[in-house]
Amino acid sequence: MSSTHMNVADFRSGLRTWLDQHDLSPGPDHSLDGQVAQLARVRRALFDAGWMRYGWPPDVQGLGGPAVLRAVLGEEVAERGLAEPGIYSMVEVLVPTLISYAPPALAETMVPRLLSGREQWCQGFSEPGSGSDLASLTTRAVPREGGDWVITGQKVWTSLAQYAARCVLLTRTGPGHGGITAFFVDMDTPGITVRPLRTMHGVDEFAEVFLDDVVVPADRMLGRPGDGWQLAMDLLPHERSTCFWHRIAHLFTRLDRLLDETGDPDDDALGAAYLALHTARARSHTTQRRLAAGAVLGPETSVDKVLLATAEQRLFDTARDLLPGVLELTDSPWREEYLYSRAATIYGGTAEIQRNIIARRLLGLGKD
Numbered sequence: 180m181s182s183t184h185m186n187v188a189d190f191r192s193g194l195r196t197w198l199d200q201h202d203l204s205p206g207p208d209h210s211l212d213g214q215v216a217q218l219a220r221v222r223r224a225l226f227d228a229g230w231m232r233y234g235w236p237p238d239v240q241g242l243g244g245p246a247v248l249r250a251v252l253g254e255e256v257a258e259r260g261l262a263e264p265g266i267y268s269m270v271e272v273l274v275p276t277l278i279s280y281a282p283p284a285l286a287e288t289m290v291p292r293l294l295s296g297r298e299q300w301c302q303g304f305s306e307p308g309s310g311s312d313l314a315s316l317t318t319r320a321v322p323r324e325g326g327d328w329v330i331t332g333q334k335v336w337t338s339l340a341q342y343a344a345r346c347v348l349l350t351r352t353g354p355g356h357g358g359i360t361a362f363f364v365d366m367d368t369p370g371i372t373v374r375p376l377r378t379m380h381g382v383d384e385f386a387e388v389f390l391d392d393v394v395v396p397a398d399r400m401l402g403r404p405g406d407g408w409q410l411a412m413d414l415l416p417h418e419r420s421t422c423f424w425h426r427i428a429h430l431f432t433r434l435d436r437l438l439d440e441t442g443d444p445d446d447d448a449l450g451a452a453y454l455a456l457h458t459a460r461a462r463s464h465t466t467q468r469r470l471a472a473g474a475v476l477g478p479e480t481s482v483d484k485v486l487l488a489t490a491e492q493r494l495f496d497t498a499r500d501l502l503p504g505v506l507e508l509t510d511s512p513w514r515e516e517y518l519y520s521r522a523a524t525i526y527g528g529t530a531e532i533q534r535n536i537i538a539r540r541l542l543g544l545g546k547d
């Protein structure tokens with residue numbers, strides 16, 4: 180198929196036919212190890228067949244075409260339950276960042292490794308004292324003779340760090356917002372220690388990352404010294420555009436499952452859950468269209484974040500209410516997913532912070 184003529188309808192129908200012919204269903208291992216291995220398998224197959232390359236530029240072995248093709252791909256993957264959407268989303272978050280900020284030769288070498296499932300990467304932003312107030316981060320990067328940088332500090336809540344070959348890492352090279360600098364760090368560099376942390380849904384999804392005198396070459400800097408804050412601001416909207424479309428598709432599969440299990444499509448609570456999800460999808464659809472029209476996404480994606488987190492929690496609250504005792508007393512998958520849905524108002528910026536941004540930057544309502 181030629182990318183120049185690829186439109187959404189052709190892409191979707193070709194992809195569906197291909198997926199019907201190539202069984203990528205996950206095996207019985209639902210552990211995190213199993214999910215990460217399954218994701219790598221799915222990405223590799225989709226990359227080798229070309230699907231994973233659409234919507235990305237040729238400089239990183241993409242086949243071009245509009246970004247919305249990536250939304251369609253993730254939607255099909257989510258609807259067929261081929262890969263867990265949370266871990267799938269790392270591509271959508273980190274690849275645009277590499278393309279915008281890495282030296283072109285680095286992006287050209289590295290991005291295909293992530294797209295093709297040969298590597299997993301992580302995002303090292305949060306620190307024990309710096310979550311919502313990210314600009315207070317203290318992990319230090321100091322230049323040394325010869326042009327290398329030496330990094331010392333600690334990150335926390337770094338998703339999938341124990342599987343990651345590389346990390347997009349924020350460090351401090353000077354005071355204030357303008358003193359934050361990003362690096363693309365190999366996770367096997369001497370001085371890096373990863374200690375997985377268990378979430379309340381019982382999975383070692385994220386980790387503490389300790390950095391002791393980690394030497395990073397100058398050509399691994401993303402952008403210039405001081406560009407790190409802007410990189411973080413540019414990255415967050417990516418976390419809230421195409422990945423959200425994937426997640427919403429995933430949540431609709433859960434709504435369908437809930438309907439099957441409760442058997443009452445007229446239930447008011449199910450209707451409210453549907454409405455919340457549909458609202459999030461309508462908003463996300465607008466965001467996709469804006470992206471397609473070349474818009475640079477910004478603080479208005481906080482609205483997408485609030486709508487999606489609200490819809491996700493409402494859906495699993497509804498499951499809890501309509502399936503009495505199932506979450507509390509059994510090992511049903513509803514239990515794990517309900518517990519994980521509590522994180523939706525924390526990761527990628529908490530609900531309170533999003534509302535502050537909406538109030539201050541979109542509505543002009545002044546301070547907190």
Ligand SMILES: Cc1cc2nc3c(=O)[nH]c(=O)nc-3n(C[C@H](O)[C@H](O)[C@H](O)COP(=O)(O)OP(=O)(O)OC[C@H]3O[C@@H](n4cnc5c(N)ncnc54)[C@H](O)[C@@H]3O)c2cc1C
Nearest residue numbers: 302303304305310311336337338522525526527528529531
């Ligand atoms: C599942 C999961 C995965 C994650 N993955 C990653 C990752 O891969 N990489 C990464 O870097 N980070 C990751 N995080 C971390 C996440 O970004 C932070 O948890 C988040 O930014 C909040 O920071 P914090 O936990 O330090 O909470 P805090 O900032 O300490 O906030 C604590 C509470 O205070 C409230 N609060 C704080 N400031 C204000 C304010 N000004 N006004 C009103 N209320 C306020 C918050 O809303 C929150 O309720 C992940 C988190 C989770 C839950």
